Amino acid sequence: MLYHFLRGYTDAIYVAVHLRAPKAPRAGLFAEPPVPIEAQVATCFETLFGMIAWLIRALAGTARWIYPGRAGSAGRRAIAGTVAFVLGVALFAVVAAAGSARATILTFDQGRSATGFDVVPIQAGAQVAQDYGDRVTGSPMDVLGGTYTYGNGGEGFTPNVGVNYLATGGVFxxxxxxxxxxxxxxxxxxxxxxxxxLEADAGFEVVLYGFDLAGWPLTDYAIDAVTVSSNGIPLFSQIDVAVEGDATGPGHTAFGFAAPLMGSELTISLDFSNIPFGQQDNFGLDNIRFGQSPPPEVVPTEVPEPGSLALLVTGLAMLGLRRDRAAFRLRAAV
Incomplete structure (x- = not known):
């Protein structure tokens, strides 16, 4: 029983630590590719389920020790009730920790006022705010003059990434x-x-997951090319790109990368040199989804300390067993 208890205790610490602070990849000759947060969470849940199996064995052994003569459905109900209560607490803690991670998705719901100071809801035809998307730490996010909002994904926000919007005729x-x-x-x-x-700080990389493109006014087009490059080196390139937009087919063209594109700098480029002059503004870009590597650390206050989590689970288990033992003694005395 002691072995199973100690194994469950150490597994609980492993889960809490790995969900709280993902490891940064090694650099240099033995550099490793960064592990996406989804893989880290999957590993932690795999460990959690292993911990659950050990915890059930430990609780069953503890129950047999406390209730040596107790058998039948009453004993099974006591053990099952205690196990369910403890596992509920453990699962709640792990899910809360995993849910704290988010991705930065640029949704362009806000811009700047004509003075350039106040943050205002999007105004059609206004210039894009050049600081929208810079060093995102959460959503909503307070900035000078107001609050920006972003979409949420699962790869972590991007406090170490800046964004630039570039076009000869301006970006609106x-x-x-x-x-x-x-x-x-x-x-x-x-x-x-x-x-x-998208530009990352020194020691970090941008991780691009995808973006959406559509034609105006509710019209399909074909443009010369869409590319994603890192410091001038193409990572993705597609020519004669169909840009969806009409009401009869897909409402937009979605670009998604099963293997995310990574680099210290990434540039999304839309080339519509084939489009007649005056129609270059007919291509809208939205939902740019990206993260950073290494991902930002989860705020410590959002996850219980490993020792506290393990002690909480242990204490609740012993309280449950003690309550059942007291109830059994009372019934035996009657």
């Missing part, structure tokens, strides 16, 4: 009719190429 916001997308950015007329640049 729009609300509707870029396919089924709402609140998009587009390049102003005269821009043959539209770029969004």
């Amino acid at each position: 916001l729009w609300t509707l009719e870029y396919g089924d997308l709402t609140n998009v950015i587009f390049a102003g007329p005269g821009s043959n190429v539209f770029r969004v640049q």
Whole structure:
């Protein structure tokens, strides 16, 4: 019984530590690829289920020791009730820890006022706020002049990544009719190429998961190319790209990368040199989803300390068993 108890205790510490602070990849000659947060969470849940199996054995052994003469359905109900209570507490703690991670998704729901100071809801035709998407630590996120909001994914926010929006004719916001997308950015007329640049701080890398593209007004197009490069080196390239937007087919073209694209700098480039002058603003970009590597640490206050978590589980287990033992003695005395 003691062996099973100690094994469950150490597994609880492993789960809490690994969900709280993901390891940074090693650098240098023996560099390892960064492990996505989904894989880390999967590993932790695998360990959790192993811990549950050991915990059940430990509790069963403890129950047999406390109730040596107790058998039948009453004994099984006592053990099952205690196990269910303890596992519920453990699962709640682990799920709460895993749920604290988010991804940065640029949804462009806010911009800046004409003065450039106040944050305001998106205004069709206004220039994009160049600080939107910079060093995102959460959503909503307080910034100078107001609050920005972002979509949430599962890869961690990006406090070590900055964003730049680049086009010869400027970059602007729009609300509707870029396919089924709402609140998009587009390049102003005269821009043959539209770029969004993601730059990581030294020692970090940007991790790009995908983005959406659609045509206005509810129209399909074909543009020359869509590329994603890192410091000038192409990581993804597609030519003669169909940009969806009409009401009869898909409402937009979605770009998703099963193996995320990574680099110290990533640039999304839309090349619509084939489009007649004056129509370059008919291509809206939205839902740019990215993370960083190594991912940001989970705020410590959101996850119980490993020792506290293990002690909590242990204490609740002993309280449950003691309560059942007292009730059994009372019934025996009667």
